[in-house]
Every structure is written in structure tokens, then in C-alpha cells.
Amino acid sequence: MKRHLLISLLTLSLTITPSVFAQTATQSATNKKIEDLKDRLATKVAQLRQTSRRAIYGTVKSTSITSFVVETKTKDVKIEQTDEIKVIQYLKDERTALTSEDIAKNDLVSVFGDYDTTLDLLKATIVVIQRPGPERISGTVTARDDKEYTVTIKNPQGVTYIVDIEKSTKTLLWDREKKGLVKSGFSKIVAGNVVHIVGFPVPKKELRMSADRILDLGNLNAPVGQTTQEASPAASPTKQSTR
Numbered sequence: 229m230k231r232h233l234l235i236s237l238l239t240l241s242l243t244i245t246p247s248v249f250a251q252t253a254t255q256s257a258t259n260k261k262i263e264d265l266k267d268r269l270a271t272k273v274a275q276l277r278q279t280s281r282r283a284i285y286g287t288v289k290s291t292s293i294t295s296f297v298v299e300t301k302t303k304d305v306k307i308e309q310t311d312e313i314k315v316i317q318y319l320k321d322e323r324t325a326l327t328s329e330d331i332a333k334n335d336l337v338s339v340f341g342d343y344d345t346t347l348d349l350l351k352a353t354i355v356v357i358q359r360p361g362p363e364r365i366s367g368t369v370t371a372r373d374d375k376e377y378t379v380t381i382k383n384p385q386g387v388t389y390i391v392d393i394e395k396s397t398k399t400l401l402w403d404r405e406k407k408g409l410v411k412s413g414f415s416k417i418v419a420g421n422v423v424h425i426v427g428f429p430v431p432k433k434e435l436r437m438s439a440d441r442i443l444d445l446g447n448l449n450a451p452v453g454q455t456t457q458e459a460s461p462a463a464s465p466t467k468q469s470t471r
Contacts, residue, residue, distance in 0.1 A: 295349075366423070368423075372419065417442070
């Protein structure tokens with residue numbers, strides 16, 4: 229009788245033990261998944277805390293293959309170029325899509341992206357290359373191109389500029405006889421005249437400007453009523469703005 233009872237208990241134990249082990253293993257796996265989920269959530273929260281959406285404005289100080297540095301009013305900010313980066317510039321008043329290779333030193337830019345406080349860098353998603361502010365030059369006209377509608381200006385320091393005359397360029401001429409300003413145009417700008425020009429740098433071209441306003445003082449060394457050369461009455465700009 230005792231022998232039969234012992235066999236029954238042993239059989240029952242063998243039946244229950246695998247079930248208990250299976251339940252324990254399942255519970256352990258479930259707990260591990262819960263802990264892994266907690267860790268991932270904690271990591272995500274930490275990432276969100278250390279990054280924030282930000283926009284900066286400044287001048288490109290230096291560039292490399294994967295990043296560039298923007299000098300702002302307060303400090304230099306390193307910009308990381310992400311795979312999703314979009315580069316935009318408004319040329320001829322039209323939105324133009326560019327690439328990160330078009331970002332150059334001294335460009336004025338607005339950069340939008342995620343700022344990583346831990347790494348102290350901005351991961352850029354959008355870069356807008358801004359139109360530079362107006363510049364002023366003064367000098368003597370040394371040449372005029374009636375085909376390209378440009379004039380060549382040499383300033384007092386000996387630096388030579390090529391100036392594009394646009395349809396929108398406003399030109400005023402100092403009338404020495406009337407001692408006042410009168411409306412003028414491209415055809416009246418001749419070699420020897422002294423001019424003051426307000427305009428904008430032409431992108432990617434050194435010492436070249438697109439004229440917005442021109443004040444033509446004429447040839448200050450010529451007698452009143454005399455010019456250095458005959459103007460071409462038919463010459464007037466027909467090309468579109470290069471800005």
C-alpha cells in the first residue's frame with residue numbers, strides 16, 4: 229500500500245513540475261520585455277530632453293564634408309548635415325533647391341533643425357541661404373558693355389568691379405548746368421564718369437554686383453556740358469535680374 233502511494237506521489241510531482249517551470253519561464257520573459265520597454269522609453273525621454281527644435285541665423289564661418297560652422301551674434305554653432313537636409317535660396321525672386329555643396333564660407337544662412345545640448349550641435353534639416361544686404365561702391369567708369377549691360381568700375385583703392393545694370397535699376401544723373409538730379413539710364417553712363425552704386429553681390433562671383441540704384445555724377449574733370457564720349461541712345465537693359 230505504501231509502495232503504491234509513493235509511486236502515485238512521484239507521478240504527480242513529475243506532472244506538476246514542468247508546468248511550474250513553464251509558468252516561471254514565461255513570467256521571466258514577460259518581465260524582461262517590460263524592463264526592455266521601460267529602458268527604451270527612458271532612453272527616448274532622455275533624447276527628447278537633450279534635443280529641441282531650434283533656428284539660428286548667421287554667417288558661415290567654415291565648411292567641411294559633413295558639417296559647417298555658423299557664426300551668430302552670441303557664439304559659433306556647429307551644424308551637422310543630415311541625410312534629409314534641404315538647402316534653399318531665392319534666386320531671381322524664385323525659390324531654388326540647392327545642395328549642401330552650395331553652402332560656402334561667408335554665406336548668410338538661416339538654419340532649422342534639432343539642437344543637441346549634449347553634443348552642442350544643430351542637426352540641420354533646412355538651410356536657407358539668405359540674400360546678402362546691400363553694398364555701396366564708388367569709383368570711375370572704365371568701360372561699358374552694351375551687349376551684357378554691364379559697366380566696369382574702378383574704385384579709389386584700385387579695385388575693379390563689374391556691375392550688372394538691371395531693368396529695375398534706378399539711375400539718377402547730376403545735371404551740372406541745372407545743378408540738380410534728373411532721371412537717367414544705362415546709355416548715359418560713359419567712361420570717365422564718377423558713380424556711386426548701391427547694389428547686391430552676385431552669388432558665387434567675386435567683385436560683381438547687381439545695381440539697385442546708381443548716382444551718376446558725370447565726368448568731374450570735363451567742362452560743363454561736355455562728356456567723354458557719345459552715348460548710345462538705343463542702349464537700354466533688357467536682361468532679367470541676376471539677383
